[in-house]
Amino acid sequence: MKIRKDFPVLAQTVHGKPLVYLDNAATTQKPQAVIDTLVRYYTTENANIHRGVHTLSQLATEDYEGARGKVRRLLNAREDREIVFVRGTTEAINLVAQTYGRQNVGPGDEIVISAMEHHSNIVPWQMLCQERRALLKVVPCNDAGELLLDEYEKLLSPRTKLVSIVHVSNALGTINPAKQLVDMAHRWGAPVLLDGAQAAAHMPVDVQALGCDFYAFSGHKLYGPTGIGVLYGRAELLEAMPPYQGGGDMIRSVTFEKTLYNSLPYKFEAGTPNIAGSIGLGTAIDYVNFIGLERIAAYEDELLTYGADRLSSIEGLRIIGTAKEKAGILSFVLDKVHPHDIGTILDAEGVAVRTGHHCAQPLMDRFGVPATARASLSFYNTKEEIDILVKGIDRVLEVFS
Amino acid sequence: MAELSHLYQEILLEHNSKPRNFRKLEHPNHSADGYNPLCGDRINLYLDIKDGVVADVGFQGSGCAISRAASSLMTQSIKGKTVAEAEQLFREYRRMLTQPGADVDGELLGDLEFLAGVAAFPTRIKCAILSWHTLQAALEGKETATTE
Incomplete structure (x- = not known):
């Protein structure tokens, strides 16, 4: 994907694995320009x-x-x-x-x-x-x-x-x-x-x-x-x-x-x-x-749909936030694993997600969870990266099996 | 980065799924709530101190595997100890977490040494130390402790 070359940060490895940056709702990476x-x-x-x-x-x-x-x-x-x-x-x-x-x-x-x-x-x-x-x-x-x-x-x-x-x-x-x-x-x-x-x-x-x-x-x-x-x-x-x-x-x-x-x-x-x-x-x-905001919205929506499908297929995973009109944010919890542990294990796989209450504690209370893990998407993310996230979650389940 | 397996040791995962002393005491004479605003971990700690000795201890709350296992191990290790001994234990435990590679007293720490791997994960040290801050607050007669 050519666009990724515009973001120098994305080319690095974290803990020896290619960085998969899925914390775009916290902050986005900066293009070279x-x-x-x-x-x-x-x-x-x-x-x-x-x-x-x-x-x-x-x-x-x-x-x-x-x-x-x-x-x-x-x-x-x-x-x-x-x-x-x-x-x-x-x-x-x-x-x-x-x-x-x-x-x-x-x-x-x-x-x-x-x-x-x-x-x-x-x-x-x-x-x-x-x-x-x-x-x-x-x-x-x-x-x-x-x-x-x-x-x-x-x-x-x-x-x-x-x-x-x-x-x-x-x-x-x-x-x-x-x-x-x-x-x-x-x-x-x-x-x-x-x-x-x-x-x-x-x-x-x-x-x-x-x-x-x-x-x-x-x-x-x-x-x-x-x-x-x-x-x-x-x-x-x-x-x-x-x-x-x-x-x-x-x-x-x-x-x-x-x-x-x-x-x-x-x-x-x-x-x-x-x-x-x-x-x-x-x-x-x-x-x-x-790039064009219409194109960005359409591409991120495609990624979101793909991500939601892939995550939903994981047993014991619940997506928090399933509105009909939705932007590229996948908040989720696992039955038996606290989001903080999900975050640490994903990090070891090079995957950056946010875990915690996302500065929205009353909302967490509303959904009866102390925290969630959140993957948030950008136009520079790919379906391959979603696959790596899913593999990372499999690893989480393995550690806690 | 340190190996994940050093962090998520078998014994910690076991304490996470079956925490010891995970109960509210009927008549605690010391108690405090601990809170980690970063990840939303909460712990309620109950103590029964008799003649300067931790006669009974229990905890409840929700948190990540590290914080649950650390709380569980803490209750195990302080039960039957004097308050002074528990405080000494905390000092050594904190040294183990915050000074990686330090020559710690393994005999004193006992099972707590299984948490030594946390030292290599700076973002998780607060999880491992929350219950101890809560213990300190309870002993000092404060109602709440926080990691921030």
Whole structure:
């Protein structure tokens, strides 16, 4: 497979076995083009942005803003100023909780999340609810890991001040019906944040078509560097929100009596941002576009179907998360073996999977398991690698026979 | 990498499937819960200490094979020992896990030495040590122990 050659990390061996990297939901590997971009940036144009009159500063600023444009096109946002660079999905959600949330949520108000949220889409809202004496409402899911829309409908009311729901579940792979969730919340006037950490790299995302008010994702799960992520927000909402952090770049003028805040998106980008990371993310987006998100989604779906079939044939293996609409995540448990032991034995076979609660403890409780083993797929994975995973699981069963 | 067979020894797998002292004590005078947030392992440890001696000990909970086997072996090795002896045992056990190749007192450790292979798997040391942290918490009158 030619694409694999673009990812130098994949060519290595681990414990003497070819690396089979199936932990893409945790972070994806980086193509050479992204690595080269970081090297080129630091080698030839490193400078601070927005303030310098010198050449390097202008180059860095152009590339940084160019990356913003690439993100806008990736998400099909209306304007560049609706794209705020942050550290990652977690920071994006915290930003909304601490600005929009603190401004608009009061005692007795409600925030709606779902049973399959990552801790990063639970805790910021709990913190806000505690501070504002508001209530957190949770949309339940069925045994397949699909949200119960009639229960969701019942939770919505004039008290609902915000809905924040994951687009694709990191622990189950469920693709939630985002447009429907948004439309239902909008009927009650509640804005919707979609956590797109597991979606943006695996399917086309169009924030205008979805109608969502906020969309968050992390660069490192989209083949870009760590420490860079994106918050999309509808301009009118971002305009009305107070700043998140104070500092340089987010101001227009400062006196000791009064500070005028900068315009969007700079109001939310205090301090020197992750310039190299943003530019690297821009390259990652170019790379993903070059392959094509439609093609990526179709190929990963084929791998998922193959993987689900192969895993299901293993006696005593149960797949957690069997939604009809599902992305490339295979969470599973074995009858007699704890996921942690599965992970260690697979590692010895060169296979990297995640084991644990996947930062979704309430969801693990819902399914009555302390943890799962999770293989998460990327377009650079192959059916041969799935076969190696299955052989690895056979080895696990052998050790514990 | 060290051999898997050094980690998953026969005797550990046997303790995992049939853990010793896997029960709640009726009237423990010391108890604590241990929790490993990394992998979700939980242990509830119950102790009956009489005149400074571990008269009885039991544990419950869920966890990986290493943590279950380590808990089971721990209960076996501290039963009948004084609290001071149990603490000394913990120090030697921890040395075995965290200083690979260290010259440990095999006689003192007894069956615990079957866990020496864990030292070569840094991500699993917490699994092998959780029950001991929980023991320490119970003896100090704390309610919970965590590996983080």
